[in-house]
Amino acid sequence: MASLDKEYRFWLVLLFISSFFGYGCYIINRKSFSFSMAAMSKDLGLEKDHLGTILSSFFMLYAFSKLFVGFLTDLLGSPRLLFALGLAISAVINILFGLSSSMWAFSLLWMINGLIQGFGWPPVGKLLRVWVPSESFGRWWSTVSMGINVSAALSSIVFAATTKALGWRFVFFGAGAVGLGMSVVIFLITRDSPESVGLKSITSERSNSSAEKKRFSLRDVLSDWFLWVLSGNYLLFYVVKTSIADWSQMYLIQYREFPASFAAYAIGMLEVGGIVGSLVAGFSSDFIVSKMPRLGVFARLPVICILIVILELFLYVLNHTAFITEQYQIDAVFFMLGLALYGPIAIWGVLAVENAPKGFEGTAHSVASMASQTGAFLSGYPFSLLVSSYGWYWSFVTLEVTGLIVVVLFGFVFFYKLQKLKAD
Template structure:
């Protein structure tokens, strides 16, 4: 129905714009920081800024895990809009502060509130979009990372340079404030909350009429046997029984760890690599050469989502989650090839480095998006937030290991060892995924049970 299409478009627009604003308010300090260091009255240097920014990933990783668990009991509308509201207020308060202690406390608060965004968006995507199309829309939502990443230097950086560092925080904060109120007013967590039937029934109704009937019968039998108790699991029980006890989730989490080692390793150290090993003249030139990473990531996410949906439609009887993970493994091979090119191509070929970095971003962001999607599809809808929170926490442990540990690798053994570690992470990710290439989604497992119940 047209009303449903409009309602779903509104929900998608909410999570796309909303999560872009999360990224905007997350990255505002990065582009206001140089102006802060150059402001004599603050008395800050690069070490001081490092203290403030190093607090963020620790707070964010833990928050993403905890908020994912809490999201099973809290409305996605409240978490998504409320989280953005607080992080916007933190940006405004940061711009009004002047001490290192206040900066550190406020940025830790920002990290905590930032963790509310992704689990909420994952829940909305899972409820509003059917399995056969979810990869495409998840990939489209994933470009919010890139939209926010593009907007932050343009908005925060320009405001900070032209009007002072405080406006580098106030500008993103004011935008986040307005968008958060919009989210609170218009987000609806499920189609049912907006007056529509569940999407898996609304989509392709004729084709699945009989399966829906047998599924309903199986669900009714299940409820008699204690299904109601299962629906009323506490947050901790939901986490332990539906997420932490699932070996597939652990396989995805460890793979995510490896992907984030590579992602953070490239984003943190590629400029230094070009300066140190490829003879690039200065940091500005090196920054231009790696600027295509986000653009490549945007394209790679969209293609990965479309490709995984195509694979599921082409082989409908195969495990849907497994088909997406095969695309992830294909992308991991692409990352290995792009990393080899980044290491091997001479720095004198100036045009080649931006093209290679674009391809690294293309192949890197596809797995980042699809692993999160697979984590949502493997568990039931009520456990999506917990699953995404757990995966996000493990991912940021990987990101943390791409900081000081990789710096020590480069310092002790050189850049060849750096690329060897990244290649090993890619290879390990593929090994971890190989047992999951036939994994069936939660919806498919329900349908399998319904068929068995109907035939019994």
């Protein structure tokens, strides 16, 4: 038994390496454009609506891709292959993007990249679900999600230095090279399930898998009211999250008139805050679930609500006050924004997966993810139109209001479940 535990831990370590760094490389090959927008705008004369169009072309197919890949992951049962293959193709697209100069080529390539980027998180979610025990699932999910922030924080600094030294095209070349190398590593060290390496399945401890599949169908999953509340709120929150992550650099430079170096470091601190937020959300929500087991997945909702309230506070400070003028002040605000943005994101997927019947985790997560990427789509060209029509100030006020709607809806759901539990 000791040798079995030792071997299991060995494969868990490899799973962590492939999922943490592998999905981090997906982020690098996605954020390469966001961190190059200011330089591309200056070099090629691209306006905000041009940049918004490229962003929206990505999210338009990314939303549908995550839904499709979720179904595909459940159907094929080989998340390892999908995960590695998607990263390799995304890396090649980045290299081609760096070689391009026309608007149509940018939009087409980034649209294809959106389609391929959907091969990232659904396979990771499936791998975590079949390898990680339930009692530590939230911590694992949030820790792996932290790779998003680590890669984005590092790449914001590295990409800024690369752009200054070599030009924006080498940002895409570098991202592509790193992605190609990591795709090979993923394929070599990852395995689809414990059974594939002769180990006992941990899912048998949760429930009888075959029996559960007989009791539930796709219709049952898609008719679950909480999945749709979760997805609707995910859409709204992703408008806020992606707008801040993708447009804040230009907001700071154009509206707040900060130097480009200030803005670059602030975006880096956004991602550093996201690292802390992911860990806080995962560990604290696991703790609440352990103390309120009868509430099940709904016990994680207060963590999301508290973090969004913190987000609202610091959005207000950023957009409505004038005393923030120093680098350390901007960095502190963006650190807290990152904590409050990425904390909820880290456990949103946990809610969808834990709420799903066995065998339909990928499907449930993909439905929620499609909603989130629809929100991300709205943060592209539609948000650029909002900025062009009403300015940066009122555009960020819109984000504040959107966040408040999410808090109110989740608050109603939590207290409804709490009252129902007391009545039972």
